[in-house]
Amino acid sequence: MSEQNYKDFYEEALNQIHTELKSAGLENEFILNYQKLAYIEDTLSEIKVSVPSKFMWDRMVQKGNIQKVELKIHELTGQEIKISPTFTSSAGQTVKDSDILQNNKIDSNFELTSEPSIPRHPQLLEEFTFENFVPGDNSQYAYSACLAASKSPGHKNYNPILLYGPSGVGKTHLMVAIGNYIYSQNQKKKIAYITTESLMNEFTASLREHSTDKFTKKYRKLDVLLLDDIQFLEKSEKLQDELFYMFDEIYNRKGQIVFTSDRPVKEIAGIVERLKTRFARGQSIDLKVPDYETRLAIIEKKLESQGKSIPQDVKELVAHTFQSSVRELEGALSKMIGYAELMNKDLTIEIAKEQLSDSINTAENGIITIDTIQKVVSNYYNISVDDLKSDTRKKTVAIPRHIAIYLSRQLTEYSLMEIGEEFGGRDHTTIMNSINKIESQQKIDFVINDILKTLEKQIKEYK
Secondary structure, three states: OOEOOOHHHHHHHHHHHHHHHHHOOOHHHHHHHOOOOEEEEEOOOEEEEEEOOHHHHHHHHHHOHHHHHHHHHHHHHOOOOEEEEEEEOOOOOEEOHHHHHHHHOOOOOOOOOOOOOOOOOOOOOOOOOOOOOOOOOOOHHHHHHHHHHHHOOOOHHHOOEEEEOOOOOOHHHHHHHHHHHHHHHOOOOOEEEEEHHHHHHHHHHHHHOOOHHHHHHHHHOOOEEEEEOHHHHHHOHHHHHHHHHHHHHHHHOOOEEEEEEOOOHHHOOOOOHHHHHHHOOOEEEEOOOOOHHHHHHHHHHHHHHHOOOOOHHHHHHHHHHOOOOHHHHHHHHHHHHHHHHHOOOOOOHHHHHHHOHHHHHHHHHOOOOHHHHHHHHHHHHOOOHHHHHOOOOOHHHHHHHHHHHHHHHHHOOOOHHHHHHHOOOOOHHHHHHHHHHHHHHHHHOHHHHHHHHHHHHHHHHOO
């Protein structure tokens, strides 16, 4: 029989976690990972909560979020209380964990991760939606900004949006997700997604065929412009002139503009100054490579969408091996699953290693350790590794320590707790403060960015 013995304690545990994350500047983490957990009922040893999907639950367990709530409840009550999920559909129905696990697929009557019958734009990839994107520490801000822009297109705080970063980290996915969302709300909106090279070819053809009026009418009347890979604009000054007028007309009509690039605009040679000024409005957001937990969550999401299931050790192998590109990670999954199905075999860790042997060898040869980072940073600043691990707060040591901790988070798979252990036993909060200090400094001091690039290069080349 269900009771409500622990409802107040459960809510207090969430309140305390919320307060801790908010004071650490991580309120978005609470919104993403805790806010959708709703108390249902409890017994003397268990609290039932509703969760939107099994995918979300698994991700929270992997990240330690559920365990954190259980620990808080234990601190408040002195009792070992387990939290268990009930997965809730969009219609308010519930489905048990055992029902979802049966046959390793989700019943189509239950909507767990996306809305049914959403209108799709005929020229936008329908799989590129916010529901299908897995935000992590590397992309949470970009995800939130793009979602805000899609809900209030043309708002000056999010217009334009420039997403930049290496290939395969989700820039195009988020860009197209904006277009898909806006179209789902209003099918009369004129939306265009195009790569810069394709736009350049189309513009060149219009010059050759004397049809520039048709070209300008097509693009200047858009409600949403999604332009991919603007680093190629440096090849065409004439197209930059046209894009300047295109930008102004769309922007002044409160149309939404989104760009992607492999680097910040200031680092793209050949972009005219007046266009750089336009790009600088709104938001310019750096997407980094996803961490291990996020890559594992992406794998889970991909498998869920396909109704597939593979062993946990295979998932972990893929997440460890493909660190720099989500696209490569998803390609590896398709390769392994396709081979196993074609050969009518179960996908074992042995088969996975065989299929991914080239990538695994490459990854193993390029492993970066915290020890390497500490040696490179200490050499660069002419201090000792022991200084980095010490308690001294001298500026000559504190700044290199912050940088070494930041690089350890960016370039390795270690958790915050593990990084803290390698830097003299520092706690989770101290490590996060160091990371936040460097991230804040990057926004106002371009010198720090050059130092980080130099150190990263030295770390990767360290023998």
